[in-house]
Amino acid sequence: MTGLRERQKEQRRHDIAQAALALFKANGFAATTLEQIASQAGVSAPTVVNYFGGKQEILLTLLKAPDEQAMSEARANLGENSDPLEALCELEGLMTRYQLQAMPASLWRELAPYLFTGELAEAFGPWNAAVVEAARSLLVHFQQLGKVRSSVDVEVAATLFNQYANLAFIRLATEGEPDREAHARHMRSVLGLICHGMLSE
Known part of the structure; x- marks a missing residue:
């Protein structure tokens, strides 16, 4: 169970990073907000902060x-x-x-x-x-x-x-x-x- 949970966490981390990359490419780094990243990744803004800061x-x-x-x-x-x-x-x-x-x-x-x-x-x-x-x-x-x-x-x-x-x-x-x-x-x-x-x- 622990291994599955870790894989799920790693997948979510990957999804958040890829969502951010897509937004950085489209809008630029400065114009992209944590809320936009969260929305793109299908998670909440606090989740993004929890995974990355x-x-x-x-x-x-x-x-x-x-x-x-x-x-x-x-x-x-x-x-x-x-x-x-x-x-x-x-x-x-x-x-x-x-x-x-x-x-x-x-x-x-x-x-x-x-x-x-x-x-x-x-x-x-x-x-x-x-x-x-x-x-x-x-x-x-x-x-x-x-x-x-x-x-x-x-x-x-x-x-x-x-x-x-x-x-x-x-x-x-x-x-x-x-x-x-x-x-x-x-x-x-x-x-x-x-x-x-x-x-x-």
Whole structure:
């Protein structure tokens, strides 16, 4: 019985999130109310609050899912013959692909000013921390294989990866016609600089 109840709760949570996503796409994030989300999902507003707390938490859930999928795939593709640059490019590329599929450009344009400062940025702290941890884990993997110097501060490198990837993604996602090939080339150059450094050996 407990398992059934948990599945029902998870289904309701999923239905609320999908109802919110449809409204965010149609009306924008700011114009969508909890009452509209509740009505769309066929539940009461207090139920939405009980499951998520508010709109920001729903949005965070919607944005985390594509990155979690990307991080899972990137980890699954790791092997002893993997290359640090290729692995970081793959992680960034997967996150970009799934996030572009998750949200329309109009919604990214609305959200862009709030993703780096203010309450929305604070709410996204755990999401960013998860991406930093995924990049850090990749780099630690390569340190253990001797493909990344032991002296490299992987926490700093992973944070740099996340922060720049966020900026570059917002630029891409808010373009009228996102040029993913140009974005991928640019990110490979930036990540190559991170991986290879600037100093002569």
